Amino acid sequence: xxxxxxxxxxxxxxxxxxxxxxxxxxxxxxxxxxxxxxxxxxxxxxxxxxxxxxxxxxxxxxxxxxxxxxxxxxxxxxxxxxxxxxxxxxxxxxxxxxxxxxxxxxxxxxxxxxxxxxxxxxxxxxxxxxxxxxxxxxxxxxxxxxxxxxxxxxxxxxxxxxxxxxxxxxxx
Amino acid sequence: xxxxxxxxxxxxxxxxxxxxxxxxxxxxxxxxxxxxxxxxxxxxxxxxxxxxxxxxxxxxxxxxxxxxxxxxxxxxxxxxxxxxxxxxxxxxxxxxxxxxxxxxxxxxxxxxxxxxxxxxxxxxxxxxxxxxxxxxxxxxxxxxxxxxxxxxxxxxxxxxxxxxxxxxxxxxxxxxxxxxxxxxxxxxxxxxxxxxxxxxxxxxxxxxxxxxxxxxxxxxxxxxxxxxxxxxxxxxxxxxxxxxxxxxxxxxxxxxxxxxxxxxxxxxxxxxxxxxxxxxxxxxxxxxxxxxxxxxxxxxxxxxxxxxxxxxxxxxxxxxxxxxxxxxxxxxxxxxxxxxxxxxxxxxxxxxxxxxxxxxxxxxxxxxxxxxxxxxxxxxxxxxxxxxxxxxxxxxxxxxxxxxxxxxxxxxxxxxxxxxxxxxxxxxxxxxx
Numbered sequence: 001x002x003x004x005x006x007x008x009x010x011x012x013x014x015x016x017x018x019x020x021x022x023x024x025x026x027x028x029x030x031x032x033x034x035x036x037x038x039x040x041x042x043x044x045x046x047x048x049x050x051x052x053x054x055x056x057x058x059x060x061x062x063x064x065x066x067x068x069x070x071x072x073x074x075x076x077x078x079x080x081x082x083x084x085x086x087x088x089x090x091x092x093x094x095x096x097x098x099x100x101x102x103x104x105x106x107x108x109x110x111x112x113x114x115x116x117x118x119x120x121x122x123x124x125x126x127x128x129x130x131x132x133x134x135x136x137x138x139x140x141x142x143x144x145x146x147x148x149x150x151x152x153x154x155x156x157x158x159x160x161x162x163x164x165x166x167x168x169x170x171x172x
Numbered sequence: 173x174x175x176x177x178x179x180x181x182x183x184x185x186x187x188x189x190x191x192x193x194x195x196x197x198x199x200x201x202x203x204x205x206x207x208x209x210x211x212x213x214x215x216x217x218x219x220x221x222x223x224x225x226x227x228x229x230x231x232x233x234x235x236x237x238x239x240x241x242x243x244x245x246x247x248x249x250x251x252x253x254x255x256x257x258x259x260x261x262x263x264x265x266x267x268x269x270x271x272x273x274x275x276x277x278x279x280x281x282x283x284x285x286x287x288x289x290x291x292x293x294x295x296x297x298x299x300x301x302x303x304x305x306x307x308x309x310x311x312x313x314x315x316x317x318x319x320x321x322x323x324x325x326x327x328x329x330x331x332x333x334x335x336x337x338x339x340x341x342x343x344x345x346x347x348x349x350x351x352x353x354x355x356x357x358x359x360x361x362x363x364x365x366x367x368x369x370x371x372x373x374x375x376x377x378x379x380x381x382x383x384x385x386x387x388x389x390x391x392x393x394x395x396x397x398x399x400x401x402x403x404x405x406x407x408x409x410x411x412x413x414x415x416x417x418x419x420x421x422x423x424x425x426x427x428x429x430x431x432x433x434x435x436x437x438x439x440x441x442x443x444x445x446x447x448x449x450x451x452x453x454x455x456x457x458x459x460x461x462x463x464x465x466x467x468x469x470x471x472x473x474x475x476x477x478x479x480x481x482x483x484x485x486x487x488x489x490x491x492x493x494x495x496x497x498x499x500x501x502x503x504x505x506x507x508x509x510x511x512x513x514x515x516x517x518x519x520x521x522x523x524x525x526x527x528x529x530x531x532x533x534x535x536x537x538x539x540x541x542x543x544x545x546x547x548x549x550x551x552x553x554x555x556x557x558x559x560x561x562x563x564x565x566x567x568x569x570x571x572x573x574x575x576x577x578x579x580x581x582x583x584x585x586x587x588x589x590x591x592x593x594x595x596x597x598x599x600x601x602x603x604x605x
Contacts, residue, residue, distance in 0.1 A: 030335040032375055035357030043299075043338055066357070077359040077517075078340035080299045096261045097460055098418035098493060100507050134343065134511055135261040136300050139418035139491065140425045149302035 004076050008084050010053035016063075020044040024063065037064045038074050042081055051082035079133075087122045087129030089167050092146040095132040098139035107143060108132065110157045115164065127168070175433055175441045178404065180392050180412045181385065182428040185272040191307050193314040196275040202320055204279060204394040208286055209328040216287035220390065222398035224410035228265075229255055229346070229383030230459060230489045232477050239288050241370035242378045251379040252290045253355065254281060254387055256297040256308075257339055257346040261460035261511060262491030265414035266384035268426050270297070270304050273388075274311035278334070280387035282325055283394055285332050288380055292333050296351050299340040309336055343515035347563050348381040350517065361519045362563035385414060405431035409476035413490045417443040420450065420496035431476040435465075438475065439494055451497040454580075458488020460508055461568035463575035464495075485575070501580040502587055505573055506534045512569035523566035526557040530573065537584060540591030547584045551577055 016024055027040050041060040045052050052075050061071045075081045082090075093099075093107055111117045111130055122129040138144035141153035145160065152163060184190040184199050193201070208216070221236030242250060254277070258266040269277055281293050297305055312334055315321045323331045342360045344350045349363035352374050373379020389411065393401045402410045409431040415438070418424045422444030429438065435455060439445065446452050452467040457475075463485040465473060473483045480487040495504070513527035533550050536542045554570035554577075561567075577584060 027335075030333065033356065036337075036355055038357045039340060039354070040338065043340070064357075070357070073359060074357070078299070078342055080339075080341035095507075096511050097456075097504065097507055098262055098424075100503075101419045101493070101495070101499070133300075133341075134514060135259060135263075137258050137264045137267050137298070139262045139264050139493075140416050142418055142424070146300070146302075151303070 004079070004083055006083070007054040007057065007072060007075075010049070010055055012055065014045065014049065014053060014056035014059045016044060016059075017048055020048050034064050035066055035070070038066055038071055039078070042071070042075055042078075046082060051085045085122075088127050089129075089148055091117075091128060091130045092133045092136070093119075093130070094134070094136040094138070094142070094144050094146075096135035098135075099143040102142040104143035106157055107145060107155060107160050110160055111164075114161070128164075175429070175437050177427045177429055177442065178412055179428060180401075180404065181269065181276070181388055181414060182272075182426075184276065185268060190273050191271065191275075191311060193275060193311070193318055196273065201273075201275040201391075202279050202326070204283065204391050205320070205326040205328075208283060208394065209326075209330065213287045213289060216283065216394070219398050220287070220393060223393045223401040224398075224408075225386065225389055225393060225401070226409070226411075226477065227383055228385035228389070228413065228490070230260065230461070230486075232487055235382060235386050238370070238382070239284075239380055241368065242288055242380065243371055246378060248377040249292060250288055250290045251374040251377055252281065252285055252288065252293040253348075253351060253374060253379060253381045254293065254295040254384060255346060255348065255351060255381055256295050256301070256384045257351060258301075258384070259298055259343040259346050259515075260489050260491060261508075262416065262418055262456060262493045263459050263489040264416045264418075265426060265490055267301060267304055268414060269384050269388045270301070270308050274308050275315065276388045276391060277308075277384060278311060278315050278320065280390040281334060282320065282332060283390040284380070284382065284387055286325075286330060290380070291331050293335070294355055294374070295334065295336045296345065296355060297336060297338055298345075299338050305336065305338060312336060342517070343511075344517045344563070344565060347565065350563070351381065352379065359517065361517045362565075364562055406476050406478070408478050409487070413475070415475070415490045415492060417492045417494070419456075419493040420447045420499075421445065421494045422447050429475070432479075433475050435470050435473045435475055435492070439470075439492070443494070446494060446496050448496070452494065453497045453499055454495045454501075456491075456493035456495070456572070457485055459491040460493070460511065461572060462486045462488040463572050464579065466579055501576050501583045502534065502538055505576050506531070506538060508572060509534055509569060512565065516565060520561035520566070522557045522560045526553055527566065527569055529553060530557075530569075537587040540587065542588055542591075544585065544588055547577065547581065547588070550584075 045056045057071045061068045117130045119132040143155050145152045145155050189195045225235045226232040321334050325332050337355050339345050345354045345360040347362050350360040354360045369379045405411045412430050415427050427442050455465045455470040473479050477487045509531045513531050516523045518524045533546050554574045558567045558570045
């Protein structure tokens with residue numbers, strides 16, 4: 001999410017679950033230097049926990065042998081690492097040129113009007129969070145929206161409304 | 173003339189499930205490995221040099237010549253890193269290769285690694301490419317299981333390990349030395365060159381960095397020979413390219429075309445022309461970092477490196493953006509500067525602070541609070557930022573921005589004159605960050 005200035009505590013320690021442990025172990029011999037494992041490890045944390053807490057960063061430092069500061073540095077530099085919990089469904093709208101030209105602003109406005117959701121925020125019920133992001137590499141099918149990692153191309157307000165309705169009707 | 177797409181790189185793009193090894197193999201994937209190991213590595217490099225294949229990441233440097241910069245017998249391992257950090261706005265070609273035909277990429281990687289003597293290759297893929305990463309990863313796993321990767325590639329005395337490294341949201345990691353820093357577990361901040369990566373690259377070892385499309389072009393060249401590749405394109409810009417056409421056209425999308433075709437012909441005949449029956453205002457020829465062409469200039473340019481240079485722009489990444497007559501160029505410039513400012517790695521002051529300053533100035537113009545002096549100041553900032561930084565990210569912003577300021581200055585002036593009643597005298601000091 002957009003505020004990258006602070007590390008948050010989860011209030012509980014972090015450790016990889018079995019799946020993530022197996023993936024980390026698979027990756028270890030693929031790099032001649034252990035610092036290279038920091039980014040993959042941060043991805044595994046985010047996959048498991050949804051975001052990256054201070055405790056998890058310290059865990060990654062322990063597992064890779066890096067200084068805490070180096071892990072903090074990477075987690076804050078790379079904008080896809082969530083430093084606070086996003087909504088249950090994280091919506092990214094591409095704001096860069098081709099999506100801008102194909103009227104992505106209509107989508108941003110639709111979310112503001114219908115979900116009271118603005119970029120950088122999470123809805124009150126915690127269901128949705130929104131981020132305006134830079135070019136997502138789907139310019140030929142602009143405007144593009146990415147929800148929980150899945151791409152939705154050639155979007156308009158109607159398709160966005162239907163998508164939100166689908167996500168809403170999922171059991172909590 | 174009639175322009176129609178060709179299928180060199182995209183031969184398997186429309187084959188259902190071509191991302192699966194069994195399907196790809198049925199359609200000819202990995203066939204070059206039957207003869208590759210009968211050639212010497214130098215023969216392979218020579219064939220690629222003869223093909224005239226130029227780096228498809230945007231810079232257009234001849235691939236075979238880049239390989240030959242590797243020092244011999246250093247006693248250190250040689251690395252290949254494949255740049256799949258495709259993040260240049262308007263560029264989405266490598267995604268097509270990764271999703272539609274990942275085994276073409278892996279076959280190309282094997283060819284390149286054999287030529288340069290590399291046994292450890294990395295693919296650096298941007299973090300945003302999520303399902304794309306999964307497809308690529310499955311393809312790599314299938315290639316390992318089938319013996320195309322691992323201790324003995326296709327049964328030959330050649331070992332190759334291939335690892336996919338995911339980025340996490342940083343345009344700058346497409347810059348080759350920032351990419352290396354990122355794999356090494358650091359912030360993506362570019363290195364000063366020289367030394368160039370061919371000499372001191374990944375983990376301090378000789379390293380070749382090639383774009384996905386460059387690598388994916390190799391199987392065709394090996395299978396059919398340099399002359400067959402040269403049958404497409406022009407003498408100095410041989411071969412084909414995946415052109416991503418976006419913006420205000422009727423049929424945006426991905427098209428493989430030989431180089432050298434007239435830009436307007438491609439927009440009209442391949443992409444269906446300007447949308448909504450509108451007129452053409454301008455074209456961005458090869459990704460957002462390339463200087464814009466007016467409709468008049470677009471009428472005489474062809475899609476190759478030389479013609480683009482003659483029109484004082486660049487071929488770039490093949491990402492063509494069409495702007496119709498209704499586009500507000502000041503807003504386009506705002507959109508672009510915001511992108512580059514956001515993506516500045518923060519290492520060099522002129523880029524980190526200067527692009528933010530330019531962003532503020534453009535917003536000031538858009539708010540009707542700008543002056544004619546602010547437009548000149550923007551141009552001055554372009555001059556003072558460009559080439560004063562470690563890498564070319566800042567120039568990737570200032571070069572196009574200057575082109576809009578010069579070619580469409582009247583639109584920037586209109587921001588001032590239309591708000592003349594409310595206009596303030598120039599207050600440049602206040603605009604400083």
